[in-house]
Amino acid sequence: MADERRKQVLISRRTTLLASLGRAEQFMTQYQEERDKLEVDLRLENLDVLWQGLEEAQTELEDTEEENEGMVRNLTYRSNFESQLFKIKAFLRSKLPAPISMQANLPQITATGAPSTLKGLKLPTISLPEFSGDYKDWLAFHDTFLALIHTNLEVADIQKFHYLRAAVKGEAAQLIESIGISAANYQLAWDALVNRYANEYLLRKRHVQALLDCPTMKRESASALHAIVDDFERHVKILGQLGEPVEAWSTMLEHILCTRLHDDTLKAWEDYASTLDTVTYKHLVEFLQRRMRVLESISVNQHHQPEPAQPPASFSKRSFPMKVSSHAAVESPSLKCYACDQRHLLIKCYKFEKLPISEKMSLINSKRLCLNCFRNDHLARNCNSKYSCKVCQKRHHSLIHAAYVDHSNHAATPSSSSASTSSVQTNVATTESVPLVSASTIAEPENQVCSVPMQGCGRNVFMLTVVLKVVDCYGQEHLARALLDCASQPNIISENMAQILRLPRSKVNVLIHGVGEKPQQARNSVRTQIRSRKEEFAINVDFLVLKSVIPKLPTRCIS
Numbered sequence: 001m002a003d004e005r006r007k008q009v010l011i012s013r014r015t016t017l018l019a020s021l022g023r024a025e026q027f028m029t030q031y032q033e034e035r036d037k038l039e040v041d042l043r044l045e046n047l048d049v050l051w052q053g054l055e056e057a058q059t060e061l062e063d064t065e066e067e068n069e070g071m072v073r074n075l076t077y078r079s080n081f082e083s084q085l086f087k088i089k090a091f092l093r094s095k096l097p098a099p100i101s102m103q104a105n106l107p108q109i110t111a112t113g114a115p116s117t118l119k120g121l122k123l124p125t126i127s128l129p130e131f132s133g134d135y136k137d138w139l140a141f142h143d144t145f146l147a148l149i150h151t152n153l154e155v156a157d158i159q160k161f162h163y164l165r166a167a168v169k170g171e172a173a174q175l176i177e178s179i180g181i182s183a184a185n186y187q188l189a190w191d192a193l194v195n196r197y198a199n200e201y202l203l204r205k206r207h208v209q210a211l212l213d214c215p216t217m218k219r220e221s222a223s224a225l226h227a228i229v230d231d232f233e234r235h236v237k238i239l240g241q242l243g244e245p246v247e248a249w250s251t252m253l254e255h256i257l258c259t260r261l262h263d264d265t266l267k268a269w270e271d272y273a274s275t276l277d278t279v280t281y282k283h284l285v286e287f288l289q290r291r292m293r294v295l296e297s298i299s300v301n302q303h304h305q306p307e308p309a310q311p312p313a314s315f316s317k318r319s320f321p322m323k324v325s326s327h328a329a330v331e332s333p334s335l336k337c338y339a340c341d342q343r344h345l346l347i348k349c350y351k352f353e354k355l356p357i358s359e360k361m362s363l364i365n366s367k368r369l370c371l372n373c374f375r376n377d378h379l380a381r382n383c384n385s386k387y388s389c390k391v392c393q394k395r396h397h398s399l400i401h402a403a404y405v406d407h408s409n410h411a412a413t414p415s416s417s418s419a420s421t422s423s424v425q426t427n428v429a430t431t432e433s434v435p436l437v438s439a440s441t442i443a444e445p446e447n448q449v450c451s452v453p454m455q456g457c458g459r460n461v462f463m464l465t466v467v468l469k470v471v472d473c474y475g476q477e478h479l480a481r482a483l484l485d486c487a488s489q490p491n492i493i494s495e496n497m498a499q500i501l502r503l504p505r506s507k508v509n510v511l512i513h514g515v516g517e518k519p520q521q522a523r524n525s526v527r528t529q530i531r532s533r534k535e536e537f538a539i540n541v542d543f544l545v546l547k548s549v550i551p552k553l554p555t556r557c558i559s
Contacts, residue, residue: 007064014057014077020050021084028091040095047089054081090153128163133171135206138197139238141167150190157183164189172197204242207235211256220262222295229288232257253281265291298473298502338367338374346374347399357402364400371396469531472501477531483550493526493543503528510544520546 024047027036058081062074128148131141149155149163161181168176175196176189214232217224236253240246246253258266269287273279337344339352346352346369352360364371371380372388372395380395390398464484469477480497490512498505503526510522522544531538 003064007061010057010061010064014054014061017050017054017057018081020046021054021081021088024050024088025084028088031091031095033095037095040092044089044092044096047085047092051085054085087153094153128167130167130169131172132169133175133197135197135199135203136210136235136238138203139241142194142198157186161186161189164193168193200242204239204244207239207242210235211253214256214260216260217262217265220264220295222292222299224262225265225288225292225295228260229257229285229292232260233285250281254279254284257281257284261288338369339363347397353399357400360400361403371400373397467533469533470497470501471529471531473503479533482530490522491541491543492522492546492549494549495545495547498524498526498543498545501526501528505545508544512544512546522546 024043027039027043058074058078062071062078065071065074129141129144131137131145145164145167149160152160155163158181161183164186165173165176165181172193176192179185179189179192211232214228217228236246258269261269265288268291269284272287273283276283336342337349337352338346339349339355342349352363355363364374367376369376370378370383372383373385374397375383378384383395388394389396389401389404391401392404394404396404466482466484467479468482470480471477478500490510492512505524505526508522508525510525511519512522513519524545525542526545527540527542529538529540
């Protein structure tokens with residue numbers, strides 16, 4: 001009986017205190033600045049006393065309650081009056097006058113009501129964060145929205161709901177789409193988002209998975225290194241905020257991040273780590289920060305180019321590419337014999353040479369070839385070659401001379417014809433025995449030179465190459481194989497080799513012509529030093545940069 005009587009006394013006291021709390025809430029809703037501002041301090045003091053009394057009565061009631069239904073009812077009471085009390089206390093504190101020290105630092109107000117220090121200054125608008133349902137973005141969205149909107153007492157609940165609907169996208173928007181827009185439903189919508197995405201266990205798993213799925217660097221650059229380190233660090237810091245002991249994961253984090261680095265960066269780190277007594281993840285991040293600054297400096301130096309001189313006004317501003325020739329003795333990929341489908345010229349084909357004259361003429365006519373040079377892009381009357389038949393000096397090739405010999409003369413002087421034919425065959429055989437032929441002997445313009453390979457004889461042509469040392473932008477030496485082409489005007493380096501050396505580039509505009517190839521255009525040039533492997537010889541050389549210098553050689557197996 002005594003316990004029951006004590007319980008009734010506590011309930012009565014709680015009811016009285018809640019009534020006082022209701023009057024404080026009424027003061028808040030009917031507050032007028034001029035009338036009520038002097039009561040704010042007194043009501044705040046009374047609110048603290050009211051809170052202490054409610055806390056004592058409610059705690060004792062909860063301790064004496066034994067039934068589940070009563071415990072639930074008591075918890076509901078506590079939740080309601082705590083929310084009510086916090087709201088009233090926050091409102092009263094917002095109405096307190098500013099301290100004198102703060103007032104001294106406030107900007108002076110002009111007669112127009114605008115701060116004099118901000119006159120003519122338009123502050124930027126703070127944009128609300130957006131959230132699309134990605135767990136990795138939840139913490140940033142939650143904290144920002146909470147600070148700007150959710151706890152802002154000057155924003156009504158209906159306005160908060162509109163802000164929330166505008167800030168969420170995708171899956172998150174679908175979650176609260178069915179909740180009607182009203183002031184009463186705002187807290188319901190916010191709680192739905194919090195219950196779905198404020199799952200710390202799932203957030204930890206998501207961020208750990210993001211660390212393991214961090215992409216590998218494809219090439220070494222300051223931007224790529226910035227991206228991977230910043231992203232990795234972001235996930236590590238969020239895991240720390242979620243309570244994970246990331247300080248104890250140093251070795252594991254260092255290993256995971258190392259597996260995502262470019263080979264050059266990883267080699268530099270391993271070289272630096274060998275000088276440390278204890279290697280930690282923090283050391284790796286500090287090293288990568290320094291590496292970024294180095295790469296950024298190198299990038300600036302490589303892209304710095306002097307301003308080009310202005311051309312005279314009398315000249316056109318259009319730039320024309322310079323033309324040079326470069327011909328390595330390799331097989332042209334577009335070369336194809338019309339008689340045997342092998343990779344050589346028709347005039348070098350043994351099969352074509354042994355055909356009867358009638359079959360030769362049939363093949364030439366069917367392929368619409370020039371009778372003088374056996375090319376398919378013009379006819380004999382338009383042929384620019386300065387060569388003609390070696391027997392009769394007429395405008396046809398020596399291999400089809402028999403088709404143009406007068407029958408009566410041919411019958412009268414068979415030995416002479418046979419001798420001529422034999423002479424032609426001897427000349428052809430002699431020509432085919434030469435490995436390289438100068439293009440100047442085949443009616444090419446005098447200002448162009450080239451070299452072509454021996455074709456159709458079944459022999460192998462070995463070109464001169466040399467292995468030498470090439471110096472990169474750091475002064476380190478690299479071994480490279482160079483093709484020695486005596487008929488080439490410029491020096492050429494492949495794009496792959498230029499990237500390995502990391503040499504600074506200069507802009508150029510050069511057309512490079514080759515046998516059987518379309519002209520290639522060089523857009524960049526580099527300058528480096530080549531050195532001998534055997535002797536103390538070194539020379540600085542300018543190179544044009546092309547995608548490739550020659551195809552992969554040899555084209556077939558050589559025993």
